Amino acid sequence: MTATIDPLTGRGRATLVLEDGTAFAGLAYGAIGETFGEAVFSTGMTGYQETLTDPSYHRQVVVMTAPHVGNTGVNDEDPESKRIWVSGYVVRDPALRPSNWRSQRSLEDELAEQGVVGICDIDTRALTRHLRESGAMRVGIFSRTDASADALAQRVREQPEMAGSELASEVSTDEAYVVPAQGEKRFTVAAVDLGIKAMTPHRMAERGIEVHVLPADCTFEQIQAVHPDGVFFSNGPGDPSTAPQVTVLQQVLEAGIPFFGICFGNQLLGRALGFGTYKLKYGHRGINQPVLDRTTNKVEVTAHNHGFAVDAPRDGEPVQAPAGEQFGRVRVSHIGLNDNVVEGLECLDIPAFSVQYHPEAAAGPHDAAYLFDRFVELMTSQKESN
Numbered sequence: 001m002t003a004t005i006d007p008l009t010g011r012g013r014a015t016l017v018l019e020d021g022t023a024f025a026g027l028a029y030g031a032i033g034e035t036f037g038e039a040v041f042s043t044g045m046t047g048y049q050e051t052l053t054d055p056s057y058h059r060q061v062v063v064m065t066a067p068h069v070g071n072t073g074v075n076d077e078d079p080e081s082k083r084i085w086v087s088g089y090v091v092r093d094p095a096l097r098p099s100n101w102r103s104q105r106s107l108e109d110e111l112a113e114q115g116v117v118g119i120c121d122i123d124t125r126a127l128t129r130h131l132r133e134s135g136a137m138r139v140g141i142f143s144r145t146d147a148s149a150d151a152l153a154q155r156v157r158e159q160p161e162m163a164g165s166e167l168a169s170e171v172s173t174d175e176a177y178v179v180p181a182q183g184e185k186r187f188t189v190a191a192v193d194l195g196i197k198a199m200t201p202h203r204m205a206e207r208g209i210e211v212h213v214l215p216a217d218c219t220f221e222q223i224q225a226v227h228p229d230g231v232f233f234s235n236g237p238g239d240p241s242t243a244p245q246v247t248v249l250q251q252v253l254e255a256g257i258p259f260f261g262i263c264f265g266n267q268l269l270g271r272a273l274g275f276g277t278y279k280l281k282y283g284h285r286g287i288n289q290p291v292l293d294r295t296t297n298k299v300e301v302t303a304h305n306h307g308f309a310v311d312a313p314r315d316g317e318p319v320q321a322p323a324g325e326q327f328g329r330v331r332v333s334h335i336g337l338n339d340n341v342v343e344g345l346e347c348l349d350i351p352a353f354s355v356q357y358h359p360e361a362a363a364g365p366h367d368a369a370y371l372f373d374r375f376v377e378l379m380t381s382q383k384e385s386n
């Protein structure tokens, strides 16, 4: 019988168990207790604060491939939302103390304070390789348990799967709010919050856009009431095939209002146009994913966080939108160069486009920030033609 406290670190023992029964022994990190979610890995070496507070990670347990996490502590400036959303956090080697001029407290204290159960001191590379081979799957982290791995795996298998989960309504704002334009106001945008990250309205505000952030269950009439020059659908957690917002988006497209979508918003544009979405084996999460923009033929390095993707013709040739003639032709405008996954859609006959990745990316890279300028151009030309 091993001691329940590790004598070197003073940490309690903890166990990570995957739904296929694979178990990793580690040490407690963050809050003590147990948690469940979908195990996914992120290859980002910086920006853990932005990752943790991204609402798209709701109900996911994030495994960090970067071996040393917490070095720069936590500050009040970088969060993408008001709280940590990951349901569990897996690191190899937590920093003993933060060291950064912007740090206000330690990452571990923040995790503990927000009740986020984590585990450290496990071989995160072995775990990541397992997820790459077997696919993302449900996981549990348990500190202070005497139960057998088999019994714990059984409890993991009783949890809901990510496929089929509607989660945007759980993370969206309850009340509408406005992010004012910086400098002179040029446009009004209605941004539907499916799990929006703070940096997204910020990137729009920098371009003179007044952003009206609306709850996920808003109606087309509520969008119209804002008198928007453009409509935006944000990133968000869950399976896009369960999202009820597709009908509202179709109304936006039929009204000819310029539309821009990011991540979940891209998947919903795909579905509104009549394409399917499917679950990737283990998804894309990190900040160095190469994407080809077919409009300019430039390759950009981009931030990703998605487990699902749009199923549309990948050769870049325009096709008629399967949902109906009123949506005109559409083409896959951006393609992932690691695995040929659809990373962007562009409508050719109505003013709408979207990307599967994160042009607002904080902590960077910023190669894709031009997409906010494309949204501005789309709204400008629509205004001029009216």
Ligand SMILES: NC(=O)CC[C@H](N)C(=O)O
Pocket: 056, 234, 235, 236, 237, 238, 239, 240, 262, 263, 264, 265, 305, 306, 307, 308, 309
């Ligand atoms: N960041 C996001 O918007 C993610 C979208 C969706 N939940 C996915 O996993 O693919």
